[in-house]
């Protein structure tokens with residue numbers, strides 16, 4: 001799949017359990033994409049997600065974008081309990097946002113966000129959160145375009 005693509009033939013569907021190995025490879029692609037933004041990320045054996053739980057739990061939806069039988073994009077929404085101080089009891093947390101390089105800029109991530117937010121709405125969720133590195137401009141733009149706004153700013157200081 002070296003050539004530029006269009007969205008013809010794109011299918012969005014829930015990830016399947018037997019795709020675990022393929023999804024582990026996609027997880028590593030997300031980590032590789034984020035490594036430039038966080039020098040503290042492990043060089044090896046870094047993992048972000050409990051993929052099995054995201055597939056099996058009724059409180060989460062893990063979707064993949066598929067073109068011609070190959071996975072080209074991922075994303076999940078997980079329903080989480082919110083802090084007791086907040087007006088909403090539960091919120092939706094988005095993650096594992098990845099689109100294969102040859103499919104970027106075509107609106108695939110927008111379709112995945114739409115799918116997940118609609119699913120969340122059907123579960124009674126009205127508040128959606130995600131974490132993104134501030135320097136990950138393409139991701140920040142994609143989320144802002146979808147209506148997300150920056151909120152908490154994580155600050156850190158390393159002594160070594």
Ligand SMILES: CC(C)(COP(=O)(O)OP(=O)(O)OC[C@H]1O[C@@H](n2cnc3c(N)ncnc32)[C@H](O)[C@@H]1OP(=O)(O)O)[C@@H](O)C(=O)NCCC(=O)NCCS
Pocket residue numbers: 029030033034097098099100103104105106107108109110111131132133136137138139140141142143145
């Ligand atoms: C972030 C990412 C998922 C976006 O996926 P995508 O399918 O290319 O995004 P879309 O085509 O749906 O773009 C939606 C909007 O995002 C913005 N955008 C996307 N890519 C952009 C880029 N390279 N530069 C600037 N803005 C960009 C645009 O405003 C676009 O809207 P437009 O098409 O109306 O101009 C993709 O770039 C990616 O996989 N990056 C590597 C992994 C990663 O960093 N994931 C995020 C972890 S938080």
